[in-house]
Amino acid sequence: MLTLPQVEEVYRILAQEMPGRTPGAKGPKGQPDAFRSCISCMLSAQSLDRNTAKASAALFALATTPQEMLELDDRAIAAAIKPCGLYNNKTRSIRRFCETLLAEHGGVVPETRQGLMSLPGIGRKCADIVLSFTFGKDVIAVDTHVHRVCNRTGLTRAKTADKTAAQLEERSPQWALHDGHFWLIQFGKRVCTARTPKCETCPISGLCEWYSGQA
Incomplete structure (x- = not known):
């Protein structure tokens, strides 16, 4: 080394x-706010960028907040995000993420790595991407x-x-x-x-x- x-x-x-x-760099997921950045990062797992973009666009046409997301049924979410693959698992993760975000953070995405990683579906990579691109923190996302x-x-x-x-x-x-x-x-x-x-x-x-x- x-x-x-x-x-x-x-x-x-x-x-x-x-x-x-x-x-004006918006990061790999190009989303305008922390909530949508987190969701897009979750969708990007084992997915090509172009498929993640399609899935994100379709989903955010239906909902852009955790409250709106939870008003959708699982079939609607799964159908929207189908292009990115693993859509059933990702649908469950999105629902758990939104529920936890509302219950523990009042719907506001936390601005710390620890806080982000406490949310279902958010690992270190996603947390660092959000910290760097959404919150402007000095972090090297890997x-x-x-x-x-x-x-x-x-x-x-x-x-x-x-x-x-x-x-x-x-x-x-x-x-x-x-x-x-x-x-x-x-x-x-x-x-x-x-x-x-x-x-x-x-x-x-x-x-x-x-x-x-x-x-």
């Missing part, structure tokens, strides 16, 4: 090479691209996305937390791709543990 000074150097290079957080990049380069050494997120929080300099998610995901899509990483032109190849092992 890279040393902390090396980790900081990686971030400095990525900050120069990647666009970072763009004005998706598949970020998880791959971090463990391939040596920024972290973890088998799960949640453990990667925890190590990033411990090992990243404070100044990198605001844009870190953006740098890493952009780097993962443009350079450190899953099947054919562009190592020969990679700006951090001199620090990358995987590249040093391949050279």
Whole structure:
């Protein structure tokens, strides 16, 4: 695993090479409020982005608040979110999420990771996405691209996305937390791709543990 000074150097290079957080960034789910961001994150599990978008649009055409969502019957919710798959399980999760949100938080989505993860259907990834994109917190949310990049380069050494997120929080300099998610995901899509990483032109190849092992 890279040393902390090396980790900081990686971030400095990525900050120069990647666009970072763009004005008006709405996050992977592109929703206008915390409630809909949470629901869309739940729908995105094992679903392609385009299918998640279809399911989210159909569901939010019917309801945009926890109260409205609970007025729908399960068949209506399941039919709306069918494009994203696992729609019966996700319907049950959405109902439990809305019930708990109303009962324990008065319908207001909490602004802490602990509070978010106490809600049914919300894991670390979803919680961090909402914290970063909806509430503007300095958090690095870990998706598949970020998880791959971090463990391939040596920024972290973890088998799960949640453990990667925890190590990033411990090992990243404070100044990198605001844009870190953006740098890493952009780097993962443009350079450190899953099947054919562009190592020969990679700006951090001199620090990358995987590249040093391949050279």
